[in-house]
Amino acid sequence: MWTRPRDQQVGLPTHTLDVDRVRSHFDFADLGRVVTNNAASTQPPRELAALLVTLTKGYENVHRGQSIASQQTTELFEASYDTFAQWLNAPSRRTIATYRNTTEAINAVMYSLLTDFRDGDNVVTTMLEHNSDFVPWYGMCREILPRFGRHVECRLARFDHRTGELDLDHLAELVDHRTKLVCVTGASNFLGTKPPLTLIRAIADGSGYRRDDGSSGSLLLVDAAQLVPSSYVDVQRLDVDYLAFSCHKVLAPFGVGILYAKERLLAQARPFLYGGDMIATGRVAPDRVEYNDLPWKYAAGTPNILGVIVSAYALRLLPDLVGVDGSTRWFTSTAPLPAPLVAETMNRVGRHTAELTDLALCEAMSIDGLSCYGPAAGLPRSPLLAFNVAGVDPFALAENLGRLGVEARAGCHCATLAHRDLGLDPPASCRLSFALYNSRDDMTYAMDAVRRVTDQLRRRPGLT
Template identity: 70%
Template sequence: MSTLDVERIRSHFDFPATGRVVTNNAASTQPPRELIELLGRLAPWYENVHRGQSAASRRTTALFESAYDTIASWLNAPSRRCIATYRNTTEAINAVMYSLLTSFRDGDNVVTTMMEHNSNYVPWHALCREILPRFGRRVECRIARFRADGSLDLDHLASLIDQRTKLVCCTGASNFFGAKPDLAVVRRLADAGGYPQPTGEHRALLLVDGAQLVPTTAVDVQALDVDYLAFSFHKMLAPFGVGVLYAKEHLLDHDLPFLYGGDMIAEGRVTPTSVAWNDLPWKHAAGTPNILGVIVSAQALRLLVDLVLPTAFFSSWGPLPRVAIEETMTRVARHTAALTAHCMAGLREINGLRPYGPEQRTPLVAFTIAGVSPFAVAQALDRQGVESRAGCHCATLAHHALGLDPPASCRLSFALYNTFDDVDRAVAALRTIQPAATDALPTGRSTPAVR
């Protein structure tokens, strides 16, 4: 039984009127009507931030900076000084890679996992195999295995971390398996290496890809003691390319910027021989940012609380209580877990269908059907009005490790506005296409997953 008033929640969205069964939410969620309307209300007073004297510029700047406060509250970060915004999770992770680039020493290593989205593997592969070798520096990229059920092999991870491990990169929740690694254990393993960081710490830094974690769980970055965490708003109701990087303040203060240019420089502090950086977090915000996107995206968090709880935080900028955030995400997690369990029960009754990942998972199920192309499955589901996703979901390492040929699966994923009827329609559609699709339809080719 749902812990949410789903029909009330759905009344805030326009997609139900189309008859769509929206079950591809791990890629992107649907935008509530209020966010689109908010964008329209903001537009007449739009101006650039941090560099204008007009009333419109001051107003927009205040809203923009307050958005950082809301984001910090959502993660229980100490302040906005720990927050940087980018286009997406991918760019946020790349920002960490380029910020740390010059601090790697010959003989260092980076540890990541076979469970990662390409965005949390390919930058580190490129760093170790392509970028640093051009500077004559040898840095190894080590990859931890996953277990048969799709959970992270923590013993193997531990065996890869040593005193030369500068950075551990780990998903908070797999977008293929739905598995959530025990980040407290990963943190302890990263600490055990004892790498001497330039900031004076003796531990491996920990970067968490939170693209699937933050939309499904109440995340407390201080309790997790992560050094970096990245996520995207397009998976949290906002229809914009806005990604977030949380980083500990002393790291953002010490790290080199990813991008250089306007607004990240202290006012008037450029000479032919020196440049001084702006205060945090603007040191890591070169050029004109996605101003309205950031403002509306932060309001998506406040609206999410209102959709779930009887509150009125949307369109305001006051403090967002931690208890409200945690209760909101607890209720969302309960509802989507019930949907996922219902889906898993239905899928088990379909002959030849193999789901991937552990029993306890985030609200997604990736699967294959023996003798049927995942792309054919997705196309057949679409003809019956059910939206899924076929491909490697950019979890390419895991698909290859499982020996899938092509390296692809079909995936259903759920959000707070999904109903049990959505799940039943998806499972019923799979029952009808499973026997008939075997001889049908081309294999197709994988396309990159959106981040």
């Protein structure tokens, strides 16, 4: 938590995106909406709605169908996995599995690893985590494995209450030769903190945990739900074992979560869900079942076919919206997405959203009694600010902002551990979060609304 003196000046960087051009692809602005709850879910561009209508005309189920419609839908569906892999600079589609969201993807990792934990092992995660990267491990350690007489500990690394930064020394103390898995957020959805993943990878590698294959080191899982929407993420450079994110935070309107995992891990692991497409064709007998090839080994039943396809096209649309390469329309192209194109696209998005966030943080600090949480303006953070105002209920604040058209969010944001660790009572804050289509006018209006609502609620104590 930090405050800024009113006379402190912060340099204002120039715009990094043609925001008017970006916004012309969306309908929400015409409705007078100031969309600043993007950490929860982003708005879908018009092209994706039109694509859905087009796809439904030739829609069929995928794989094993003989109709032309089935074969065409299968081709689009499988190509979507290539797009997801290219976006993360993953080696191939064989490293990708799709689920409903980040939460389900992390649960899939937990259930796949469940029987591999040995008695006396531990999992290390952090107080920064979204509930979805703590509760599955809590449930595994406290509720599931004890029923089988196996005892695995879930350890929590602390963070600096003033800066919001992860305590790497404490994390390193918790990681030992019995740490099978280290789980960490790539960017906090409350504090905005971006833990240094390269250093955490080194801590995990140095644990000395003996794996079944004879190698050593702890596995590393990254919850990238808040990292992928505004950053370039190269899973090979980061050398993560698992990484999960949700497409509904990257413009897609559907419930699709992406899990990246190293191919050898997916090849040797047991699936999370059984049945349907994860079974090799014709390979079921009373005494033997054979699984499908990767990545379909992790595609039980009929998947969210249209959701997966449209989510992949949401990523392909991003370079066009940002204007990285004017010579190619990537949304209508079937060419592979080059890593430099993806990197430049997300670097532009990241610069733009970082600019808005820094400006908003500086505006926030001019409001009497307001306290922001996490890294200060100018430091790396995800594009959001969570705050409280002394004497003002955060739920009342968010509700009244909504009446002015500002779509904020109040609550613990599923980051309950961090809210409680900060001693917040109730464990809640108000949050604004930005995306590529937000303008400076959005930010200015939102912060002016925070100031107005705060003043109104203070004058009417019964509403606070």
